[in-house]
Amino acid sequence: MKFQPRKATLFLVAIIFLGSCASKEDVVYFQNAALSGLETQVKESTSSTRFKVDDLISIYVSTLDPEASVPFNLFRGVQEGGMRPEQVDYLVDKEGEIDFPVIGKMEVVGLTPEELRVKLTTSLSDYLKDPIINIRLKNFTVTVLGEVKRPGTYLVNGEQITIFEALGLAGDMTIKGKRKNVLVVREFDGTKVYYRIDLTSNMAAESPVYYLTQNDVVYVEPNKSAITSSALDNRATITVSILSVLITSTVLLLTRN
Incomplete structure (x- = not known):
């Protein structure tokens, strides 16, 4: 031929x-968020860190008598050559509990670090006098996707992070990102909910998702x-x-x- x-x-x-x-349908994530009936369900701030299933919690108990608090702190490894053994963290299991030394199973899901501190102080009152309890969430991460310079999942140092700080970790939004329609996906009472925030507004700081919680997903939608x-x-x-x-x-x- x-x-x-x-x-x-x-x-x-x-x-x-x-x-x-x-088209938009080929590119944009979470297009059915509004259809799910869960968009904008977060009407008040839920930014307080509350423990969830699979969270990793660091708990360290100390008192004026160091020997008295030893049974309540778990470590792995043996102290050699001046190296401190590694402290064991607590994983929140599927039942929302941790297995704490001496006390045993303790429900922690839904508690803030301060609420857990109060609960532990009460439980340890039979064993220790005026215990000092340090609690830290070890797997506080946020994921930033879409029109940002470095999309990915980022570990948060501390108990609080704003949406602007999270975008900063991702290198900020590109010029092609929709600043007036940023989506935050959050687990709320065991359900994924969706909330949109206008980052150009001076009311952004009043948004329920201005402060992020662990495992939040921030999605910057691409513009036309x-x-x-x-x-x-x-x-x-x-x-x-x-x-x-x-x-x-x-x-x-x-x-x-």
Whole structure:
């Protein structure tokens, strides 16, 4: 069959056109959030750190009598060469409990660090006088996705982080991110809920999701420019691929003649 450059060119243009169309539905995450009936359900601040299943909690008990508090602190390893043994953290199990030395199983899910501190102080009152209890959430992470420079999951040092600080960890939003429609996905009473925040507003600090909680997901939606750019990138990729095939086919046909 004789090779026909004109028909091949028309075919190439048609393929590029059909394959390069991109829309919001092809690019944007969490498009069904509003349809789920859970969007904007967070109407008041839920930013207090509250322990959840699979959280890792560091608890250290001390008193004026160091020997008295030893049974209530778990360590692994043996002290050698001046190196301190590693403290054992507590994992919140599927029942929402931790297994604390001497006391045994203790429900912690839903408690804030301060509430857990009070609960432990009461439970230890039969064993220790005026215990000092330090509590820290070890796996406080937030995930930042979408139009940011470094999307990923970030470990938070401390018990509190704002949405702006989280975006800072991710290198800030790109110029193609929608600043008026940033989405925060949060687990609330065992259910994933969705809340949108306008970061250009001076009321952003009053938002229930201005302060993030552990495992929050921050999603910066791309604007129309980013979606169009995605279509152009797709078109360029398809063009290069088809041209490569076309050139190869042309060379093969010419070498046969």
